[in-house]
Amino acid sequence: MPRITDKVLVLRRFPFGETSLILHVLTEKHGRVHLVARGAFRAKSPLCGLLDFFDTLELDWAQSKRSTMGEVRSGRLVTRRRRLTQDLTRYRTSLAALELGSAAAREGLPDPGLYHRLETCFDLVGVPERDPALELLSFDLDLLRGLGIAPVVELCAACAGTAAPVDAGGARAAFSAGAGGRLCRKCAIGARAQGGRVGTLGVEVLSAASVLMRRSVQERADLPPMPEELFRGLRDFVDRFLEYHLETKLRSRPLPVAASQAT
Numbered sequence: 001m002p003r004i005t006d007k008v009l010v011l012r013r014f015p016f017g018e019t020s021l022i023l024h025v026l027t028e029k030h031g032r033v034h035l036v037a038r039g040a041f042r043a044k045s046p047l048c049g050l051l052d053f054f055d056t057l058e059l060d061w062a063q064s065k066r067s068t069m070g071e072v073r074s075g076r077l078v079t080r081r082r083r084l085t086q087d088l089t090r091y092r093t094s095l096a097a098l099e100l101g102s103a104a105a106r107e108g109l110p111d112p113g114l115y116h117r118l119e120t121c122f123d124l125v126g127v128p129e130r131d132p133a134l135e136l137l138s139f140d141l142d143l144l145r146g147l148g149i150a151p152v153v154e155l156c157a158a159c160a161g162t163a164a165p166v167d168a169g170g171a172r173a174a175f176s177a178g179a180g181g182r183l184c185r186k187c188a189i190g191a192r193a194q195g196g197r198v199g200t201l202g203v204e205v206l207s208a209a210s211v212l213m214r215r216s217v218q219e220r221a222d223l224p225p226m227p228e229e230l231f232r233g234l235r236d237f238v239d240r241f242l243e244y245h246l247e248t249k250l251r252s253r254p255l256p257v258a259a260s261q262a263t
């Protein structure tokens with residue numbers, strides 16, 4: 001049987017039989033892979049205590065052509081991220097990133113970008129000076145960009161023209177997740193006429209998303225804290241956009257209030 005070695009992050013784990021584990025992992029070079037780790041719960045197994053969430057592992061597995069599931073032969077720890085399991089806010093934040101990574105990872109579709117985004121997110125959420133809530137939001141937006149479906153938040157998503165606010169106060173712009181983002185008045189009317197769902201979003205929320213998407217990892221650390229209500233609006237918008245495009249309900253979201261307030 002061909003042997004494969006790759007770096008992995010554990011996405012999901014299920015007990016199998018008395019002592020074994022089924023693993024869904026995101027690999028650096030082979031996309032999502034499903035594996036069985038026989039005897040992983042035996043105290044004498046070299047895999048015992050190794051196959052944890054959030055850590056970077058290097059696994060060696062045998063992949064039979066007849067089965068979609070590989071069999072783990074050996075593994076070693078590359079990076080332990082213990083801090084993520086020692087603080088409830090950082091733990092929940094990491095689980096939310098993991099759930100999204102799992103929803104986006106496909107079998108048979110190598111996606112090194114997704115692997116590195118998730119690994120970077122775990123690293124940053126573990127840095128005490130970083131705001132975990134802001135790091136998760138940045139991960140979400142970056143993941144959407146990696147999938148080629150980043151929300152269009154400045155110009156009109158349909159005609160690439162200026163998308164002015166649509167209310168008298170100038171505070172809200174037309175927005176449609178299905179159309180890819182912000183819409184000008186004319187395209188909003190057109191989208192509605194074709195049966196599309198078009199709502200409105202605060203211009204402030206769209207501007208905050210734009211700022212965040214243009215900041216590098218380093219620049220993000222220097223951003224002034226966002227007012228809580230604005231952050232909630234942005235968080236809610238990104239969650240709904242993700243759920244629309246990934247066609248799944250993300251169970252770990254919204255995070256408990258304490259997680260969003262962490263600074």
Ligand SMILES: [Zn+2]
Pocket residue numbers: 156157158159160161183184185186187188
């Ligand atoms: Zn337009």
